[in-house]
Amino acid sequence: MQPSAGLRQLLPLLHPHRRPLVLAAGLSLVAAAGALAQPALVARVVDVVGTGESLLPSVGLLVVVLVAASALGAAQQYLLQRTAEGVVLTTRRTLADRLLRLPVAEYDRRRIGDLMSRVGADTTLLRATVTAGVVEVAGSVVIAVGALVAMALVDGWLLLVTVVSVSVGLATVVLVSRGVRRLSQRAQEEVGAMTAAVERALSAVRTIRASGATAREVAAVGAGAERAFEAGVRVARLQALVSPAGSIAVQGAFLAVLGVGGYRVADGSISVAELVAFILYLFLLVMPLGQAIGAWTQLQTGLGALSRVQEILALPPEDDERPERPAAAAAAAPVDTVGSPPLLELQDVTFGYPDGTAVLQGVSFQVPAGSRVALVGPSGAGKSTILALIEGFYPLDGGVVRWAGTDVRELPRAALRARLGYVEQEAPVLAGTIRDNLLLTRPDASDPELWRVLADVGLTEVVRRSPRGLDVPVGDEGVLLSGGERQRLAIARSLLARPDVLLLDEPTASLDARNEGLLWDTLATASADRALLVVAHRLSTVLDSDQIVVLDRGRVVARGTHGELVDTSPLYRELATAQLLV
Template identity: 80%
Template sequence: MTAADGAPSAGLRELLPLLRPHRRPLLGAAGLSLVAAAGALAQPALVARAIEAVGEGQLLLPAVVALVVVVVAASAVSAFQQYLLQRTAEGVVLSTRRTVADRLLRLPIAEYDRRRTGDLMSRVGADTTLLRATVTSGVVDIVGSVVVGVGALVAMALVDAWLLLVTVVAVAIGVAVVASVSRGVRRLSRQAQEEVGAMSAAVERALSAVRTIRASGATAREVDVVGASAGRAYAAGVRVARLEALVSPAGSIAVQGAFLAVLGLGGYRVAAGTISVADLVAFILYLFLLVMPLGQAIGAWTQLQTGLGALARIQEVLGLAPEEDARPERGSAAVAVPPAPPSREVPLLELDDVSFAYPDGTEVLRGVSLAVPAGSRVALVGPSGAGKSTVLALVEGFYPLTGGAIRWAGTDVRDLPRAGLRARLGYVEQEAPVLAGSVRDNLLLAAPDATDPQLWAVLADVGLTEVVQRSPRGLDVPVGDEGVLLSGGERQRLAIARSLLSRPALLLLDEPTASLDARNEQLLRQTLAAAAEDRALLVVAHRLSTVLDSDQIVVLDGGRVVARGTHAELVESSPLYRELAAAQLLV
């Protein structure tokens, strides 16, 4: 569905799939609601019977006992129904959060480039929370309210048709006003949730760079940015509140008008002897029974509109296609990932005339071809913006190729299951991200079955043993949010250790020594040399000293391969490489 302003919209059709797994408890709650409604509808008749018993000189006790039993039983049923409804609503929120989180974590990488993290987070948190009220005060309450309302109308018609006519006219006017007012609640509610998402994104942006903000003296400005975003969220929330506030007075006026009209006309008809006092009392009680569910239905409808506004944002995420495992247009099922070739004669990885451009048309790679033989070490060098990191991202399958092909052991990677291919790859990003938790948590991310001796061995390989042993907690020492308790070099070495632990056939390293001092760089070079004995390495490097002993160095410039060879060959043949090497005192 699409709203009039072009934004995606959601209705009951989109809500039902979320409720379907919980249909049994919801049907149970609806059944209990009907029982409670029947108990409520019986009470005015029992009150009228008690009044008639007094007037006729009969025993009052049986009517009073019956009334008390019905009131207590209806209250107990209603209480259990509310508990069941609340529990089911929490279940709906839980299952929706899991579904949304699952989809968020499986989106193509390009989606994360286009969207703000804080806004995506609000879909899991704030938006799903609004579904709770949609279930508890929405669907089931509307059903129960309709049953009680219809039952009250039938009973009122049996008591006196004229009083019913007056009631229906007054209530209909109020309902019409409420319906016209609440029409815009869903649209305004969605806008409010959009502003909450923007505010969450602003907070996430500020917190993720809080040290830079403090060091730049920009704290006050960032506070103003977040405050302005919060102000827009407040204004949007006030617009929703203003519209919702009109609903209550409209309903109150209708109710009070109906009550006064029934009281006046009913008093006249009692005086005229048309109806009895007991009938008038019963009618007024039925009027209250009509008014209460009517108010509940109006509130439930408003809550439903608010929830549907949030559901539209949830559906927007669920409507995004997850990352495809294999290229569907090739018309064949994904094949098993072939093992690494036993000889260097056959490339483990091959890029054949690969081109890539972002959706806005910005070209990054133009006809790049290179091969990484099994067990070899290939380096990508060149000036910033040459496309080196993009090559690694394409090998990982983070983005679709614009042209050309990437082959693994001779098979197009678009025909291979991504999970299987990535299990053969180790990838260390330039920023070397470290997850909040412990050293153990980070190491087990790619190798969950690794033993403690294996963890200590890989830490020794990257020179982190002493760092971890500084704490009595050992492998369980916390690293802080985004690894803030580690130095930049320690974070990078931990990320490399994490990749080595999974024993990949091909290790992709993006600036592995960017944050290392000379001593640790030498240690890491030794580690990579040892790693290259039984696996291939594709290394992106600005610091050429890291890759001097590579089997092949590929020079990129402007998204194209401009030279390739060993260090000695490139110093002689490539002016660009010679310039880069001279700047680092390597020639």
């Protein structure tokens, strides 16, 4: 569990909204002054009744003050609620920005559902922190202090009785509420775990149904919900102790003041009007104290949620924009001249996961401009990892990746990625439409360009089946498309960006023979003015590559053309024989 956040961490979130908060605080002070004036005005009315004077001026002033205080209170509440929504909006935007910019390794370590819970449930709790935990506490303190001063002016002995009675209740509340923040943070963690379980089940619902595992997944989600329930009950149990303590303090103070005050009236120390004013001031004291107690409890709950938000905001984002260096211009310069360095080069690249598992060891090869290079080898040899490292998703443990002769660590990552087209093995498709997915890489592309690239990958007829054309929905994660259609759409998305190098991870794994041939014709045309780096298990798709790099257990064990490797590489010959290519 992360350490709980404090008010110091809350202040930066409130700073952009300081003006409305100051205005709300000002309204709270004015409303507090109106509330403090009312007992004195009531006492004045009681005195006027005893003297037989006209009640109209005193009653009229009391009504005006009452209405004005109520109106100011309503305006303050609206301003607070609006400001609280603004704080939640700002926090969600900041948190979403950070979540989408985290290093890829962070997504490997965390559950997506838990991250989603922080944007939703945790930020929602900040609303109560602002409305009931900041300004209202300040307003309640002002009213309480004003009431105490007024009560001291009325009768010091009654004030002493009040302070003793209320202090006992407040001490109990402070002791009880100390654990609310910790338990609230734990409850939010359980909610995050439950959300992660739901996200896991829904993202694989077809597999779960086909495996007959629905009941087990329902039970797993239910168990998470049960743990969240139990954590929430622990918070509620602790919060429930606050209310009786406050009630006992209020009732005890009222009874004590009523008894002692009656005695003081009887012996002539104070008048009935003064006792009435004191009791009204007592109510003015205990009501804001009750509000302050509730606000303090909600503040602890909100700070528990804030600690989960701060945990993510404290993570460093991926370094998208590195400081510009003179060599960075190479990322934007054309590199296809005689004698130029290769477009892409890996030299002695070493990489392993944080748990110590070695993936790549001393990998070296080159991708010249306009060439087609294939990476082949057994599963787990590190082929897909190489593409991820070229994209800069993970830092290298050793060696160097160069773009046009320049270490990519000296280039702005965003500029480098703009020159790369990357198609993952799972060919992810975003929820939305065909148009939305294509425009992901080039938001300024025209409709003719979109239709042209769809034709290049053989998707034109698929899109024309719907009268909505480019605006046909693809479903969540592209579920309304076949696996091959999703893969072709992902490739079209990359081709639309006109990259200098296409990184393709099993690009034809989900295609039939006809569409595979069509796609390779398209890629052959594309490779005329750009380089291709292809990961392939089906060797038949890369036989005509300019260079085939054979990997085994994270090392390059052979390089060459198909014919050369059949003669010189036992591993490649074994793979080719298994696929009936020799």
